[in-house]
Amino acid sequence: MADTSADSKVESNVEIKPEDIEVILATDCGSTTTKAILIEKTNGQYRLMVRGEAPTTVEAPFEDVTMGVLNAVQEVEELSGRKLLDENHRIISPRSKSGDKVGTDVYISTSSAGGGLQMMVAGVVRSMTAESAERAALGAGAIVMDVIASNDKRQPYQQIERIRHLRPDMILLSGGIDGGTTTHVVEIAELISAADPRPRLGSSYQLPVIYAGNKDAREAVGETLAHKVDLKTVENLRPVLERENLLPAREAIHDLFLEHVMAQAPGYKKLMTWTDAPIMPTPGAVGLIIKTISEIEDIEVVGVDIGGATTDVFSVFQGVFNRTVSANLGMSYSVSNVFAEAGLDNVMRWVPFHMDERDLRNRVKNKMIRPTTIPQSMQELVFEQAIAKEALRLAFEQHKSFATVLKGVQQQRTIADAFEQKSSGETLVNLMTLNMLIGSGGVLSHAPRRQQSALMMIDAFLPEGITRLAVDSIFMMPQLGVLSTVHQQAATEVFNKDCLIHLGTCVAPAGDAKEGKEMLSYSIEFPDGRKEEGKLMYGEMKSFELGFDESTNLPLKARAKLDPAGKLDLGEGSGKSIERNLSGGVVGIILDGRGRPFHLPTDDAKRVSKLIEWMTELDIYPKEALERE
Amino acid sequence: MAHTYTPGLKVSSKELISKRRILPLKGDVLVKQGDKVKPDDVVARTLLPGPVETMNVANVLGILPDEINTYMLKKEGEEITQGEVIGRSKSFFGLFKSEVKAKLTGTVETISSVTGQVLLRGEPLPVEVKAYLDGEVVEVIEAEGVVVRSWGAFVQGIFGIGGETHGELKIVVADRDTRLTPELIDEASKDKVIVGGSFVTADAVKKAISVGAAGIVCGGFSDKDLRDFLGYDIGVAITGSEDLGVTLVVTEGFGEIMMAKKTFDLLRSNEGKMACINGATQIRAGVIRPEVIIPIPDDIRSGTAAKQSTDIGLEIGSYIRVIRAPYFGKIGKVTELPSPLQKLDSESMARVLKVKFEDGEEEVVIPRANVEMIEG
Secondary structure, X not given: OOOOOOOXXXXXXXXXXXXXXXXXXXXXXXXXXXXXXXXXXXXXXXXXXXXXXXXXXXXXXXXXXXXXXXXXXXXXXXXXXXXXXXXXXXXOOOOOOOOOOEXXXXXXXXXXXXXXXXXXXXXXXXXXXXXXXXXXXHHXXXXXXXXXXXXXXXXXXXXXXXXXXXXXXXXXXXXXXXXOOOHHHHHHHHHHHHHOOOXXXXXXXXXXXXXXXXXXXXXXXXXXXXXXXXXXXXXOOOOEOOEEOOHHHHHHHHHHHHHHHHOOOOOHXXXXXXXXXXXXXXXXXXXXXXXXXXXXXXXXXXXXXXXXXXXXEEEEEOOEEEEEEEOXXXXXXXXXXXXXXXXXXXXXXXXXOOOOHHHHHHHHHHHHHOOOOOOOOHHXXXXXXXXXXXXXXXXXXXXXXXXXXXXXOOEEOOHHHHHOOOOOOOEOXXXXXXXXXXXXXXXXXXXXXXXXXXXXXXXXXXXXXXXXXXXXXXXXXXXXXXXXXXXXXXXXXXXXHHHEEEEEEEEEOEEOOOOOOEXXXXXXXXXXXXXXXXXXXXXXXXXXXXXXXXXXXXXXXXXXXXXXXXXXXXXXXXXXXXXXXXXXXXXXXXXXXXXXXXXXXOOHHHHHHHHHHHHHHOOOOOHHHHHHX | OOOOOOOXXXXXXXEEEEEEEEOOOOOEEOOOOOOEEOOOXXXXXXXXXXXXXXXXXXXXXXXXXXXXXXXXXXXXOOEEOOOOEXXXXXXXXXXXXXXXXXXXXXXXXXXXXXXXXXXXXXXXXXXXXXXXOOEEEEEEEOOOXXXXXXXXXXXXXXXXXXXXXXXXXXXXXXXXXXXXOHHHOOHHHXXXXXXXXXXXXXXXXXXXXXXXXXXXXEEEEOHHHHXXXXXXXXXXXXXXXXXXXXXXXXXXEEOOOOOOHHHHHHHHHOOOOEEEEEOOEEOOOOOEOOEEXXXXXXXXXXXXXXXXXXXXXXXXXXXXXXXXXXXXXXXXXXXXXXXXXXXXXXXXXXXXXXXXXXXXXXXXXXXXXXXXXXXX
16 A cells, blocks of 8 residues: 555654664564674774574564574674574663673564464445445455455354454445445444454454444444454545445555554563564565655655565655565565466466476465475576566555555546446556666565676566666665664765665666667666677677776776667657666676567467577576576 | 474374353353363354244235235244144135145244235254363363363474364374375274374375275375365465365475375374364464374373473584475484585575585585475
């Protein structure tokens, strides 16, 4: 769901003066892995010292998120030589001033340990309000576990049993047009009240229920559900029969998920007592970073954080910040859902060798039930990165549909449309004006080769024109996001020096293109005097090394003259040539002549040969490994 | 990664197990605290109003609505059975007659002389909750249900399909490495919870359904077969309400994977005893795992739970099982635990261990994240 509001405000209770802070410990509890970083001030500058990680412990036998935190901190302790835990397994704070490397000045954390979002929706008529409610929930990235309607042919007791059995994270209740009958929707509220649903993550909070139905029934629904659930009332999602107004409900789902479900986990309350600032939901923290980059550099940015259960996408276009959390797209707990949503063929189109379907399916499910395993063989890595491309693609699709121009404008429907509706609004996301694409999350930050991260992002997001690519070095943007609310200077210094890895620049002409046609002629002058000139043909990819300035450690620039063929566009208009500096990085400059819109060859042998060609040119995987498979 | 971590699945020879058995709507609790119950015993019940059927009697009989009471053979509140004549009219000197028959068994709810409609109410529908366990009622929640407690052997599976059921445990394989195939299942498996070894084939599941087996417990199952059975892909794993015809509890994972020795031995030692199983699974934070419970008829106020082995972490000599390709399912003994990170074939840097598999002499390097400790 999109969020244009100011990001979550964190009120720090750090009492120490910022200039006296020399040691900072920060953790991020993901659904699968808990990451800890240690930042220290050395020679007047804040730098990342070490990083530790451990599996998140939300499952038996521990069922306590703080266990994973302690394990990750223990690894930091071992690697840094700084004693951070006392004999009672508590974080030592404040730091000992005697210079004996004991304790930390500040401990902060983010969390997304609660994982995905599974909800139930309820409405009066299955094909009307209940369906609108379902669309609102799906649009917000939720999995809809069941749709309950007055006319779904189930007995009330069966509906109640279902609510109890499924333990939804949230219920969206709708029904009735404004001014219509209130009886049925109140009856459904009574059903929810009778079910007395318990949230899956324990009794520390009440189950969120959103009411988006007939405004005349608000009071009665409120009375029915009082003290039983955490009720939030928003505008009717179907105020009149022929008009759908999904946005308020979608936003409410998103906010409640972020604030009440995602960060929650067994042991969460305990962790809250440990931190010096409130625990921030991970997407809130990463969103802060992305927004800051956009503001400082005055550029349009897309950021993505791909986790085990969720994938979060952030964008700033035309100065508007948007954030979506795809609650069920991720690389471990949600991997099976990525596979189900994208489909086998879409995943396998990125794999340049044959794999047995039966075996593949088992591998995906085994990753879901044993989420902390890692790819050992090259074949496993290629397959995992193929799934990641699809997870990123689907999350971005969702983001585009939410980051719309006409926010809050209701879609008019005719009676004929009433039974079949689509979402509305034109997306703000413009891949041609996009300046920078930033990736974070395990599969992007820990890819054995940075080229792999670059190609995953290019294949999934399909940037157009000229786009810089960057990646979170070791997956620490969440911690730096929350740190920025406590100590802006430390967050900025570590971000610039240790976090953001510039990969380089992708150049991709957009427009209709055909096999055998020229896409682009280029002439690039490198700072070392090298000059590369040539033509990029349709279906080709080329890469050129362009690294960093040794003295400043900033990416080098190369002067490029780029002349798109025919009506192809690089951002200045169709057929218009461009002369500008291209920024380098670990990967360098990538020329992508595969066309936008992008199509893979439909012929299988040709597809495989093209994939191998691109992977070889960009040095994605060892050539011998691809040939061996 | 320094720590390996796999979902902690409980396998215990003796545990005190409590289950809440609650009605979906308020009703009557039929047992009291201290009562001994069997799995099929109904512990709470409520009656739901029966379905309503409207019949336009005046139309069918060709009479005016205000004449309806003259022609109705049954009055409001009277009991009726399906097919019974409830109204009759005669015309043309009694030569022709029209009749209306009850569409359901129940009572006549209302007769309207304004519309000529008759409302029939079906018999009340009983909604019952069974005890599920062989145990004792330890708490009564007034008008809602009970808590049943029992000592029992307890096995948590990793993934399951289908809801609560019970049956006598029957081990149909020779050892934990044997595949459960259709030939191993016959009429004697009816109403039983059958235990296989490393893998249950799709044909074996079909055979189990056809002979009326209550449940299957096995090491592995294929996701493709699962999809074929259900007709859809399981995206987010939330199961328990499928109607497969049999409840399935998978103890180890997807694909062919030998059942853990401790699990197999525990089930085998309880062969012939009654097992209560539930396939309901939710894999997300706040996880629910499928279960096999073999109640032990002991006094719930005495007795002690079996001691759980404590996790001492990986050591040289520890038995491990590989839980990811390319050595998925293999079992071996740890021979070395090097501490520096090592480069894998995938070029990832990871903490590794060296292992000697049961079936080979050669030592193999595996990332520590891809193994789980097992009891040898």
